[in-house]
Amino acid sequence: MSDDTPRPGFWKRLTQGLTRTASNLSTGITDLFTKRKLDATTIEDLEDVLIRADLGVETSARIAEVVGKGRYDKEIEPEEVRGLVAAEIEKVLAPVAMPLVFESYAKPFVLLMVGVNGSGKTTTIGKLASVLRAQRKKVVLAAGDTFRAAATEQLKVWAERTGAALVSRAPGADAAGVAFDALAQAKADDADVLIIDTAGRLQNRAELMAELEKIVRVVRKQDPTAPHAVVLTLDATVGQNALSQVEAFQRVAGVTGLVMTKLDGTARGGILVALAAKFGLPVHLIGVGEGIDDLQPFAARDFARAVVGLDD
Numbered sequence: 527m528s529d530d531t532p533r534p535g536f537w538k539r540l541t542q543g544l545t546r547t548a549s550n551l552s553t554g555i556t557d558l559f560t561k562r563k564l565d566a567t568t569i570e571d572l573e574d575v576l577i578r579a580d581l582g583v584e585t586s587a588r589i590a591e592v593v594g595k596g597r598y599d600k601e602i603e604p605e606e607v608r609g610l611v612a613a614e615i616e617k618v619l620a621p622v623a624m625p626l627v628f629e630s631y632a633k634p635f636v637l638l639m640v641g642v643n644g645s646g647k648t649t650t651i652g653k654l655a656s657v658l659r660a661q662r663k664k665v666v667l668a669a670g671d672t673f674r675a676a677a678t679e680q681l682k683v684w685a686e687r688t689g690a691a692l693v694s695r696a697p698g699a700d701a702a703g704v705a706f707d708a709l710a711q712a713k714a715d716d717a718d719v720l721i722i723d724t725a726g727r728l729q730n731r732a733e734l735m736a737e738l739e740k741i742v743r744v745v746r747k748q749d750p751t752a753p754h755a756v757v758l759t760l761d762a763t764v765g766q767n768a769l770s771q772v773e774a775f776q777r778v779a780g781v782t783g784l785v786m787t788k789l790d791g792t793a794r795g796g797i798l799v800a801l802a803a804k805f806g807l808p809v810h811l812i813g814v815g816e817g818i819d820d821l822q823p824f825a826a827r828d829f830a831r832a833v834v835g836l837d838d
């Protein structure tokens with residue numbers, strides 16, 4: 527996905543979206559390092575501040591250690607600490623900041639969207655469809671969340687808005703059947719990309735996982751190389767629970783990349799750093815607000831600086 531968002535708007539949305547986490551981290555650092563010499567206690571306290579922002583125990587310990595190295599018994603400005611912390615966060619995030627690439631070797635390129643209800647699947651599909659259509663790509667959307675009629679309705683709105691084709695069936699139909707038909711249609715129409723929406727009922731995890739496995743199996747009957755990408759949407763406000771969601775979806779669907787939404791709804795946006803450190807999965811997009819423009823390409827340096835309250 528190319529990013530043609532004007533830079534000032536992009537930075538403003540990002541910093542506004544990350545305000546809660548940034549003030550959490552920034553205030554924590556200011557309180558610790560204002561007119562105080564750096565010692566073992568301040569470093570331990572810094573580690574706690576980072577852990578409370580959900581950066582993960584190991585990463586927090588490592589960052590605190592880097593900040594302390596060679597600086598004991600010296601005064602250090604909070605701004606310098608913010609800079610050091612941002613640099614370390616950037617190191618963790620840089621390897622995972624990757625746009626979603628719709629390789630043209632696969633036609634159609636099959637993208638399977640997974641994630642629990644309300645985590646931002648539909649918004650992500652809408653965003654991707656808009657970007658692809660702006661590039662004049664032919665897109666088919668498959669309404670694979672057959673459990674909820676509202677999900678199909680939402681997808682229909684996006685299909686109409688973007689000029690993508692929609693394949694859907696009556697509520698309660700077999701989701702794998704929808705995926706199968708959609709791939710057949712995408713092939714027949716010579717479409718570039720097929721995006722398959724799926725259900726996200728966490729209440730019945732076993733059933734949901736079986737359904738996803740079946741979708742993958744059925745799609746492979748027509749194209750053994752599909753799905754070419756499996757993108758998991760995660761709601762940042764679930765905190766540490768995001769880690770177990772990645773594990774669960776990875777087991778059944780082989781997640782190839784992540785989208786993290788609702789970073790604006792939490793003071794613990796450091797969860798993205800914990801995820802990057804633990805799984806190393808590509809992060810394609812982040813959501814920092816309700817609107818479609820708030821779903822942005824993920825840039826490691828920008829995120830790292832914004833999240834500790836530093837300027838561009």
Ligand SMILES: Nc1nc2c(ncn2[C@@H]2O[C@H](COP(=O)(O)OP(=O)(O)OP(=O)(O)O)[C@@H](O)[C@H]2O)c(=O)[nH]1
Pocket residue numbers: 641642643644645646647648649650677680726759786787788789790791812813814815816817820
């Ligand atoms: N504040 C905020 N809201 C978001 C963000 N991303 C999505 N939302 C909102 O979260 C709600 C759920 O998003 P959807 O895209 O519908 O999520 P979904 O996973 O498809 O959910 P279901 O349709 O319930 O399965 C919507 O009201 C979105 O507007 C974000 O980054 N920040």
